[in-house]
Amino acid sequence: KAGVTQTPRYLIKTRGQQVTLSCSPISGHRSVSWYQQTPGQGLQFLFEYFSETQRNKGNFPGRFSGRQFSNSRSEMNVSTLELGDSALYLCASSLGGALSYNEQFFGPGTRLTVL
């Protein structure tokens, strides 16, 4: 099976712009989660989507949003970019379902640099 893919791998934006990142989960996986990784804050949970519905959300401002499509692919959007949004954004997929604690498999990430 193909792994989790994320596009693009690298992005450079300027403050005030918006950006959309894409994630394609492993075939058959219905849950997609997003994480932000920075040297200062480490790995932080952004949100999770399951069956096109946001199931959980982390402590990030409303500028961070996401969605999931019927084929389980997911996008996350960051509006009005700030310098502090520079990070590695990781997407993880899992089977999902009513039971949690399924293994999550991560993509290679999108490296976002805000200038």
Place this chain on the structure above:
Amino acid sequence: AQSVTQLGSHVSVSEGALVLLRCNYSSSVPPYLFWYVQYPNQGLQLLLKYTSAATLVKGINGFEAEFKKSETSFHLTKPSAHMSDAAEYFCAVPIGGATNKLIFGTGTLLAVQP
């Protein structure tokens, strides 16, 4: 709030030596705990899923995990380090019921000396 702590942000071992990484969780022993490895400029790779019902769990690349009750600490071990094990290791605990929200430790950077 729950937190995950990894003891030692940097660990250095010699090639062939034992690797021991530690992870503590602030609340009661979680039913599951995950260990991930991250190589430079890559995403996270799942090493293993530890379940509290198990004594010892074997993962990929020769790694094993167990819970040390005396220390209330989760241990990730490998009997003999290889140069290719040099990477950053994270433990993570799922929280929040029927979701996949993980809280991660701050990571331990493992260096392997020849």
